[in-house]
Amino acid sequence: VAAPPKLVTKRSEEIFKEAQELLPGGVNSPVRAFRSVGGGPIVFDRVKGAYCWDVDGNKYIDYVGSWGPAICGHGNDEVNNALKAQIDKGTSFGAPCELENVLAKMVIDRVPSVEMVRFVSSGTEACLSVLRLMRAYTGREKVLKFTGCYHGHADSFLVKAGSGVITLGLPDSPGVPKSTAAATLTATYNNLDSVRELFAANKGEIAGVILEPVVGNSGFIVPTKEFLQGLREICTAEGAVLCFDEVMTGFRIAKGCAQEHFGITPDLTTMGKVIGGGMPVGAYGGKKEIMKMVAPAGPMYQAGTLSGNPMAMTAGIKTLEILGRPGAYEHLEKVTKRLIDGIMAAAKEHSHEITGGNISGMFGFFFCKGPVTCFEDALAADTAKFARFHRGMLEEGVYLAPSQFEAGFTSLAHSEADVDATIAAARRVFARI
Numbered sequence: 001v002a003a004p005p006k007l008v009t010k011r012s013e014e015i016f017k018e019a020q021e022l023l024p025g026g027v028n029s030p031v032r033a034f035r036s037v038g039g040g041p042i043v044f045d046r047v048k049g050a051y052c053w054d055v056d057g058n059k060y061i062d063y064v065g066s067w068g069p070a071i072c073g074h075g076n077d078e079v080n081n082a083l084k085a086q087i088d089k090g091t092s093f094g095a096p097c098e099l100e101n102v103l104a105k106m107v108i109d110r111v112p113s114v115e116m117v118r119f120v121s122s123g124t125e126a127c128l129s130v131l132r133l134m135r136a137y138t139g140r141e142k143v144l145k146f147t148g149c150y151h152g153h154a155d156s157f158l159v160k161a162g163s164g165v166i167t168l169g170l171p172d173s174p175g176v177p178k179s180t181a182a183a184t185l186t187a188t189y190n191n192l193d194s195v196r197e198l199f200a201a202n203k204g205e206i207a208g209v210i211l212e213p214v215v216g217n218s219g220f221i222v223p224t225k226e227f228l229q230g231l232r233e234i235c236t237a238e239g240a241v242l243c244f245d246e247v248m249t250g251f252r253i254a255k256g257c258a259q260e261h262f263g264i265t266p267d268l269t270t271m272g273k274v275i276g277g278g279m280p281v282g283a284y285g286g287k288k289e290i291m292k293m294v295a296p297a298g299p300m301y302q303a304g305t306l307s308g309n310p311m312a313m314t315a316g317i318k319t320l321e322i323l324g325r326p327g328a329y330e331h332l333e334k335v336t337k338r339l340i341d342g343i344m345a346a347a348k349e350h351s352h353e354i355t356g357g358n359i360s361g362m363f364g365f366f367f368c369k370g371p372v373t374c375f376e377d378a379l380a381a382d383t384a385k386f387a388r389f390h391r392g393m394l395e396e397g398v399y400l401a402p403s404q405f406e407a408g409f410t411s412l413a414h415s416e417a418d419v420d421a422t423i424a425a426a427r428r429v430f431a432r433i
């Protein structure tokens with residue numbers, strides 16, 4: 001077995017050491033700190049296409065893509081040029097601009113359930129706004145979510161919330177009022193009985209159901225079509241609102257998001273990441289009848305100084321335009337399937353248990369036998385092995401999400417050659433871990 005290549009990260013270590021005195025945990029978002037894989041984070045210098053470079057000059061093939069937004073490849077020239085042109089016209093108006101209509105029309109045109117949309121500045125903001133809207137619309141207070149699904153860090157959603165919360169071993173967060181947490185009910189993903197039981201026990205009290213239509217925040221977990229169909233039927237029968245949180249899946253797994261891919265139409269949808277093309281954007285939308293409750297059309301208050309700002313709209317418009325071209329989603333599916341099939345085959349060659357998959361440019365794998373159909377199954381994964389694999393891949397020049405409980409992302413800039421180099425690296429790492 002060949003020795004690992006030597007990875008020098010001296011500058012990263014120096015910068016992170018200083019950051020720990022300046023920022024809580026040295027970061028501005030927890031998973032970036034590499035707590036679950038160890039070794040300290042790689043500090044980025046620049047990104048382009050499928051690659052990122054750290055401050056020590058190391059180059060990596062990147063499968064995080066800024067956690068999803070970089071679907072056209074980092075620093076896509078068309079997106080960059082559009083942003084450069086917009087800078088000269090102004091970066092923030094705090095007033096209506098036509099770009100908001102352009103992006104709204106693109107979203108409404110593509111996403112089956114969306115007839116009207118409100119832009120905000122992050123996925124968290126989209127989800128907390130939609131929660132208020134579900135409550136306002138139904139006059140009910142309880143909300144049903146699934147264990148291991150993450151919907152941003154609003155109080156009501158920090159209950160069995162997956163991702164960073166699992167990685168850090170914080171099942172809930174201090175600071176969340178008990179009364180708020182009590183209004184959040186949690187069911188098991190892909191398990192309709194667990195949903196029916198909660199509806200039966202809370203008759204007429206559940207405002208809505210929110211879920212990741214493909215889970216990315218406890219690793220990559222796909223729903224069965226029956227599960228999504230069943231949720232649609234239960235919500236309709238119970239007078240509850242069905243919300244797909246498409247912050248991660250939106251415009252990534254299909255042109256019309258997960259709802260188009262599975263052919264299930266929710267009442268409300270949250271979006272983020274891709275529609276901002278690398279700028280801070282979130283959005284929520286749905287049926288006009290519900291969206292007309294939002295101020296100033298209706299009484300449900302929600303606002304934002306930077307909402308719909310022209311830089312964010314510009315990046316989103318260009319990104320969706322590029323994704324609308326023929327072959328975009330075919331490319332994502334082709335390279336990503338090749339990647340995940342190759343990684344799984346390489347693991348098996350070296351007798352490592354692995355299960356995984358992809359839909360379009362979203363993928364994931366767990367170091368366990370599988371199948372993984374919910375968060376509870378995902379806990380069987382060997383996280384210590386994942387940490388060794390992650391470090392080994394960094395040494396080989398491949399940047400993966402630093403947690404077993406995160407999905408991976410490819411982009412239009414990832415080539416078959418990048419994927420093949422990644423698989424070859426994985427084969428060498430599997431031989432030595």
Ligand code: PMP
Binds near residue numbers: 151245
């Ligand atoms: N919902 C989902 C499904 C997400 O994956 C995320 C972020 N990873 C969020 C909401 C929150 O988005 P943001 O980090 O932009 O606040």
